[in-house]
Amino acid sequence: MIRSPLLHGLLAVVLPTSALAAGVRIDPHADLLYRQALTLLEQADNQNTSFTLKTSTTDQDLAQQGQALGRTLAPAVSLLKKAVELDHPAAQYRLALYYITYLPAAQIPAAACPLLEASMGQGFAPAALGIENWCPNYSRSEYRTALESVPNLASLYAPYYPQPAVRLLCHREQPQGLAMQWGRQRDYQAEVYRLLASADPAQSKAYWQKAVDINGCIAAQRRLASNHY
Structure with a gap:
């Protein structure tokens, strides 16, 4: 499929700089x-x-x-x-x-x-x-790098939410039966911080706190309350 130079130029304007820097093109x-x-x-x-x-x-x-x-x-x-x-x-x-x-x-x-x-x-x-x-x-190293890139791409992916998932541990509403849970962008960002906490024990307390700050993540609140980081 042939795309015009004008279209590529428009995409360069529309996509945020952080997304372009990360090499993501939709x-x-x-x-x-x-x-x-x-x-x-x-x-x-x-x-x-x-x-x-x-x-x-x-x-x-x-x-x-x-x-x-x-x-x-x-x-x-x-x-x-x-x-x-x-x-x-x-x-x-x-x-x-x-x-x-x-x-x-x-x-x-x-x-x-x-x-x-x-x-x-x-x-x-x-x-x-x-x-x-x-x-x-x-x-694991690629996974960690990808998790850390998520906040930088928030503007690019904002129009793609909500998204379904089998289970969101940071979501306040529990899944009903076999139904999917639908999460907003901030819900998934909290999940990313939760996963980063598990991937980086040295910084886990800070990541758990970020998960709580962004959507009140119940799983993170419990970890912080237990003092088991």
Whole structure:
């Protein structure tokens, strides 16, 4: 795909200096694909909620519900994959989250970790939680560097929130059943500080305090109260 010099010039103006310095570029076509996928993912979420509220749970009903959900998710996944081919960090995360949600546990690391690591490498905070749970082989030094880059990219990623996660330890509201938790940017920033506290014992108290300051992180409050940093 050919892009005009004018478009590149406009992107250079729009993207914050910190993002450009970090080498993060979001392809505009990838962003369009990602936004189209979000519309379908939202429809799938609404379908899933509707299915949960229904009282009928016969095998036929469950099969029909699964087929309907699959018809909605399939084009969304296709769009996410196309955005991933263009290295879109939010699309990488959402495709990984799809694999985490729908694949058997044994298949998740191979499918999701390359996506999570690529997203985290661009400083997209939500990917950090998936890496924590599923990707023990990810370089700890690269992980630490990526975590530290998150605050510098806050302006670039602000339009991409809220984002879903399986579990946010710093979120005040507990997850209900199999439903995802949706976090704002500051919620994920608190999670990053929580993870940095675990990665850097010497500075853990300061990081726990930052997590508390930014969203009142319950997990961090408990650690500070216990004096176990």
